[in-house]
Amino acid sequence: MSDPKLKVRVATCSLAGCFGCHMSFLDIDERLLGLLELIEFDRTPLTDIKHCGPCDVGIVEGGVCNAENVHVLKEFRKNCKVLVAIGACAITGGIPAMRNNIDLWDCFQEVYQYEGGLEGHQVPNDPELPLPFDKVHPINEVVKVDYFLPGCPPSGDAIWRFLTDLLNGREPKLDYEMLHYD
Amino acid sequence: MxxxxxxxxxxxxxxxxxxxxxxxxxxxxxxxxxxxxxxxxxxxxxxxxxxxxxxxxxxxxxxxxxxxxxxxxxxxxxTLELNDERLSLTQMLFVEGNHICPSCEKSGNCQLQAVAYYLGMMSPHYNHFYPQREVDASHPDMLLDRNRCIYCELCVRASRDVDGKSVFGLSGRGIGSTLVVNSTSGLLGDTNLAATDKAAQVCPTGALLKKRQGFTVPIGQRIFDHRTIKDVQLGEEHE
Missing domain, CATH: 3.10.20.740 (Ubiquitin-like (UB roll))
Known part of the structure; x- marks a missing residue:
């Protein structure tokens, strides 16, 4: 089973998220070792590969809050046969979307100019910084998403159930207590 | 007879x-x-x-x-058909308001969330409206967060029919509906609502919350964390 050609290739990324879903993914603990017999990673924060190549499964954490998020998300959609939205932010916008009802400039001023303990008190304006959007959106408002795995974050057990269902060709199905939005 | x-x-x-x-x-x-x-x-x-x-x-x-x-x-x-329609209605309730469960004190005790769990809602499906809604924290004991209001009128009915105070009402029509408060200022703090009123107990979501109660029961030990809304409500029916 360790022949790389037979392994399912998986990419993951975190857009406007907190990496909590990735941490929860690591919470499947020693089952990771068994999982690595079945999958190999393409782009993920774990491999530090910068661009996503052709993959079987793409797992996206976080919503879309800036132009770079859209580029990454479209790259994932283009390269992944199955795209999975993981966590509240990817599915609803989540906590970052709480800024959706606040003017973006007001947000920036609050964070970069008025907040205490800052040096310079200016809003970052480097051309390399991605263009921020006025609203944060869930990823299914930008690309087609095949599966949703809710939770903030989904538990390690829920992630394990989801992945093992998917890898075994079953329609992923969570038990009642595994399905939660908080 | x-x-x-x-x-x-x-x-x-x-x-x-x-x-x-x-x-x-x-x-x-x-x-x-x-x-x-x-x-x-x-x-x-x-x-x-x-x-x-x-x-x-x-x-x-x-x-x-x-x-x-x-x-x-x-x-x-x-039936599959009716439950699919119920799921769609629930998803529309989610996208119409700002229901950000991870930030809500009611999470785990929320009936909107519990119904969504019961119906197996994996995503809200529709595009989010992210409407602009007012939060009213003027009352010393209660918080009114209209982001989470689903216009069920339970607080309206409770305040009018049980408390005899008519603190709440719905104003406007359709997507322009809003929960209004019966005071000259429009603020909850200027009404005679008391935290012991029936109206303060009946909100199915986190729109009307008692202050300083937030996490007295931790996430994971809340009403719907382990029991479905079906089991909870049928249980209450026979109490």
Whole structure:
């Protein structure tokens, strides 16, 4: 089973998220070792590969809050046969979307100019910084998403159930207590 | 004076007894048959607005919380078609407001969330509206967060019919509806609402919350964390 050609290739990324879903993914603990017999990673924060190549499964954490998020998300959609939205932010916008009802400039001023303990008190304006959007959106408002795995974050057990269902060709199905939005 | 429970309707093929004056919902709940609902609460006059309790009666869709039970009705409730429609209605409630569960104190005790769990909602599906809604923290003991209001009118009914205060009302129509407060300033803090009022207890979501209660019961130990809304509400019916 360790022949790389037979392994399912998986990419993951975190857009406007907190990496909590990735941490929860690591919470499947020693089952990771068994999982690595079945999958190999393409782009993920774990491999530090910068661009996503052709993959079987793409797992996206976080919503879309800036132009770079859209580029990454479209790259994932283009390269992944199955795209999975993981966590509240990817599915609803989540906590970052709480800024959706606040003017973006007001947000920036609050964070970069008025907040205490800052040096310079200016809003970052480097051309390399991605263009921020006025609203944060869930990823299914930008690309087609095949599966949703809710939770903030989904538990390690829920992630394990989801992945093992998917890898075994079953329609992923969570038990009642595994399905939660908080 | 005759057998009091001699009349019956049929729900999903099961014979359900009822008394005159009962709705389909009343008869179903009494017989341990769960029909998903949000704006209905057996303690109050039915409102019939959320439409989650829609059932098919003799081929027509009706709200079971307002439709009187009538001898011989053939009711379909727990069907794939009706549950799909209930799921769509629930998803629309989610995208119409700002329901950000990870930031909400009511999470785990919220009936909107619990119904979504019951119906297996994996995503809100529709594009989010992210509407602009007002938060009112002016009351010393209560928080009114309109982002989470689903316009069920339970607080309106409780305040008017039980507390006799008429603190709340709905204003506007359709997507422009908003929950308004009966004070000159429009602020909750300028009303005579008390945290002990019935109106302060009935919100199915986190729109009307008691202050300083937030996480006295931790996430993971809340009402719907381990029990479905079906089991909880049928249990309450028989208390």
């Amino acid at each position: 005759g057998a009091p429970m001699s009349k019956t309707i049929t729900i999903d093929g099961k014979s359900i007894p009822f008394k005159d004056g009962q709705t389909i919902m009343d008869a179903a709940m009494a017989a341990d048959v769960y029909i998903p609902h949000l704006c209905h609460n057996p303690e109050f006059k039915p409102h019939g607005s959320c439409k989650l309790c829609t059932v098919k009666v003799n081929g027509r869709n009706v709200a079971s919380c307002t439709m009187p039970a009538v001898e011989g009705q053939q009711v379909l409730s727990d």
